[in-house]
Amino acid sequence: MRRIALLAAAVGLLLPFLASAPAQAQATRTWVSGVGDDANPCSRTAPCKTFAGAISKTAAGGEIDCLDPGGFGAVTITKSITIDCGTNAGGILNSGFNGVIVNGANTTDKVVLRNLVIQGTVGTTQGSNGIRFLAGQELHLDRVVIQGQSGFCVDFNKSTLGILYVKDSYFTECSSAINITSTAAAVAEIQRTTFVGIGGNGISASGSATTVSVTKSAFENVGTNCMVTSTSGATANAADNMFANCGTGMNASVAGAIITATGNSFLNNGSAFSVAAGGSFLTGGDNKVAPTGSAGSGSTGNMTTK
Numbered sequence: 001m002r003r004i005a006l007l008a009a010a011v012g013l014l015l016p017f018l019a020s021a022p023a024q025a026q027a028t029r030t031w032v033s034g035v036g037d038d039a040n041p042c043s044r045t046a047p048c049k050t051f052a053g054a055i056s057k058t059a060a061g062g063e064i065d066c067l068d069p070g071g072f073g074a075v076t077i078t079k080s081i082t083i084d085c086g087t088n089a090g091g092i093l094n095s096g097f098n099g100v101i102v103n104g105a106n107t108t109d110k111v112v113l114r115n116l117v118i119q120g121t122v123g124t125t126q127g128s129n130g131i132r133f134l135a136g137q138e139l140h141l142d143r144v145v146i147q148g149q150s151g152f153c154v155d156f157n158k159s160t161l162g163i164l165y166v167k168d169s170y171f172t173e174c175s176s177a178i179n180i181t182s183t184a185a186a187v188a189e190i191q192r193t194t195f196v197g198i199g200g201n202g203i204s205a206s207g208s209a210t211t212v213s214v215t216k217s218a219f220e221n222v223g224t225n226c227m228v229t230s231t232s233g234a235t236a237n238a239a240d241n242m243f244a245n246c247g248t249g250m251n252a253s254v255a256g257a258i259i260t261a262t263g264n265s266f267l268n269n270g271s272a273f274s275v276a277a278g279g280s281f282l283t284g285g286d287n288k289v290a291p292t293g294s295a296g297s298g299s300t301g302n303m304t305t306k
Helices: 002-020 051-055
Strands: 027-032 058-066 075-077 081-084 090-093 100-103 110-119 131-135 138-158 162-167 170-182 186-191 194-198 203-206 210-215 218-222 225-229 235-239 242-244 248-252 258-262 265-267 271-275 280-283 302-305
Touching: 027 051, 051 058, 051 075, 100 110, 138 186, 162 170, 170 186, 170 210, 186 203, 203 210, 203 235, 210 225, 218 225, 225 235, 225 258, 235 248, 248 258, 248 280, 258 271, 271 280
Parallel strands: 027 058, 058 081, 075 100, 081 110, 090 110, 100 131, 110 138, 131 138, 138 162, 138 170, 162 186, 170 194, 170 203, 186 210, 194 218, 203 225, 210 235, 218 242, 225 248, 235 258, 242 265, 248 271, 258 280, 280 302
Antiparallel strands: none
16 A cells, blocks of 8 residues: 555656656657658658648757658748758649748747749639748748749738848749838848749838848849839849849839849830939949830939949
8 A cells, every 4th residue: 555655646746747748859850751641750751741740840940851742731930940842842832822921939030941832823723922921030032933822922021120031033923022011120132033924013122121132133024113112211222133024123112212223134124213203213324224115214313323
């Protein structure tokens, strides 16, 4: 009887710790596979089926890798993480809904999406948005393809500091490609990226502390503006890019909006640039404008060569 009493006492002491122990430790690297199962631990030998299944088993700051080609489903990201499909054809089909929502629980969260395809068009139904960046500090897009969205390819919509890095990516068949709306400081750095077949704006920047810088990229067949700043204080910088067959190449659309351009080529646009009264267009004078279309409009704006 005494032994039973001692055992019962020991179990009683351990119960609070057992109740609070995690059912399964999170790994720093997990794997998904087209033939995986979300009931698996997401290890390399027992991969998961979806990004959503893997993310719950991946530690903050960890990485989800694609073991082989597959469609891995939409995902909401609430912590620092990297998703990388490497050389595999890894993707998300998001017909009728958002592909990726980045909604970091911490203002310092950093998310990296690499080697990923987000395809919205399935039949006649398009995706809502390819990526929505709502919370967290940084979002990195490296070799990301986004296609077929009724909304934005990328919707950057934040009320705290946010930084967007995009390189070697491709955006097409969205109503607008990158939309930046921020009530706090927002920075976007975009390199070697293509925007083609966009219905509205290629890049739209609003917010008094928003700065977008684009280099060595191409905009073609963009319905409204290749780049537009739409609030006072918003700044768009462009260097060594091609703007072709757009409604307007670069547009400072309201008083106080700023665009700067150097070393760009403007080809067959409705206008190379447009500047509203009180807006600013700053250039080193080394942009090349094709003879078709008008060089620009907005003589009441502040056009400065420096």
